[in-house]
Amino acid sequence: MSDVFSGIVLNFSRPYRPGDWISIDGSTDGRVIEMNWRATHVLTAKRDLAIVPNSAIAKAKIVNASSPSGIHGMTVTVQLDAKTPPGAAGEILERAILNSRLILATPAASIMIKSITASSTEFDITFFVEDLAQASRAQNELFDLVFRHLAASGIELASTQSQPYPALQTAASQNAASGPERALNLVELFARLTAEERQSLAAKLKQKTYDHGEAVVEPGMVLRSLFIIGAGVLSITTVVAEGQIEVMRLGPGDHFGELGLRTGTAAAVKISALVPTIVYELTKDDLAPVLEARPPIAQELCRVLARRQAAGQLIASPNIDKTVPANRVAGWFADRLHRLFDLTDARGASPALSATRPQRL
DSSP: OOOHHHHHHHHHOOOOTTTTTEEETTTTTEEEEEEEEEEEEEEEETTTTEEEHHHHTTTOOOTTTTOOOOEEEEEEEEEETTTTTTHHHHHHHHHHHHHOOOOOSSSOOEEEEEEEEEEEEEEEEEEEEEEEGGGHHHHHHHHHHHHHHHHHHTOOOOOOOSSSSSHHHHHHHHHOOHHHHHHHHHHHGGTSOHHHHHHHHHTTTTEEHHHHTTTOOOOOOOOEEEEEEEEEEEEEEEEEETTEEEEEOOOTTOOHHHHHHHHHBBSSSSEEEEEEEEEEEHHHHHHHHHHHOOOOHHHHHHHHHHHHHTTOOOOOOOOTTSSSSGGHHHHHHHHHHHHHHTOOOTTSSSGOOOOOOOOOO
């Protein structure tokens, strides 16, 4: 009877509805999928079904994350080495927040210095996402972006007393690296290179700087080099029937220009700097020896292009054969990349001599 009467009260007061994300006493979190006179059915984040008696809910504290709007806020903590001035560190954290498209611009995220000691400065980062379902993904993305922006700027996380001495040495050596070296260290394509090889490649990078709002690439430009973001944030936008929309954002360690380098295809999007940004250029002549010596780099580059093609995030239109299956797009890119650089394939044969390869375009 208690459950029934509580169910009547809940149905009249409507503190939540099916589809809302709720938290019951901080112990049961999830999306409401059913309400009846006896209980409320909640689908948790672990995909378990929690059936909570209405009498228990009537006595509990209920937080409705979907009301009055679906916007959900959360806070994460980051501890940085005290050698970095708090103001400079806060600026880098702001760039990491700006780099994420999952984090809403309104309400604006905030950064608060929680504490400062001789060894560390602790920051609380509060940000908002469209709904609770995106919270975990946004938090994971933000931590990754914070790491990238800090590494690109040579800023270290706070160390602990138990941290082994060799790890401290490694952090110090990374901090002493030049800007181009730190950028290359973040590029997944070059993860297989040795420290000496990355240092040699870094010496060939040409630095370009862009101010806030400055265009890096305009539609119609042909990019004939690989461009790597060393610091800052770039926004990629395209024009559709509804107007101009943002496709993606790029930060330290990201790269673009692969298709123009391969085919000479003109860019179909605009790339502009959201904050002062450093971009490093790697020409075809400098990249070719690396691809020849390290075939896995070429393979990973093609996989990156295939993922961007599937997500509609390519900067140029490659005119892919419509008969190519989705799971073979990476191979399609690989064939053309091998022809551009005159590389040998995995079997050691020149692609021009392979009978299974299509004719040159």
